Amino acid sequence: MENKKKTKNAQCKRCLNKFQEKEIYTIQQFQYRKSPPYDWTKEFFSIMEIGEWDSFCEDCVNYYGKISNNIWLKYCN
Ligand SMILES: [Zn+2]
Numbered sequence: 001m002e003n004k005k006k007t008k009n010a011q012c013k014r015c016l017n018k019f020q021e022k023e024i025y026t027i028q029q030f031q032y033r034k035s036p037p038y039d040w041t042k043e044f045f046s047i048m049e050i051g052e053w054d055s056f057c058e059d060c061v062n063y064y065g066k067i068s069n070n071i072w073l074k075y076c077n
């Protein structure tokens with residue numbers, strides 16, 4: 001029998017919510033934004049002990065995108 005229920009086997013590092021693997025977000029998506037530069041972004045997250053392979057849900061990655069951008073604008077520009 002095929003189990004049609006989709007398994008939630010990924011977990012967000014920040015809020016600890018479980019979700020499907022295809023919905024994983026990582027900080028790697030920030031390499032596509034105009035600013036801050038991705039090197040700065042990686043450094044910023046390494047201080048917060050977040051690596052490029054850590055999994056986050058959409059809400060949390062948006063949250064991190066917002067705060068990193070705000071800090072960049074306020075202190076690093
Ligand atoms: Zn989350």
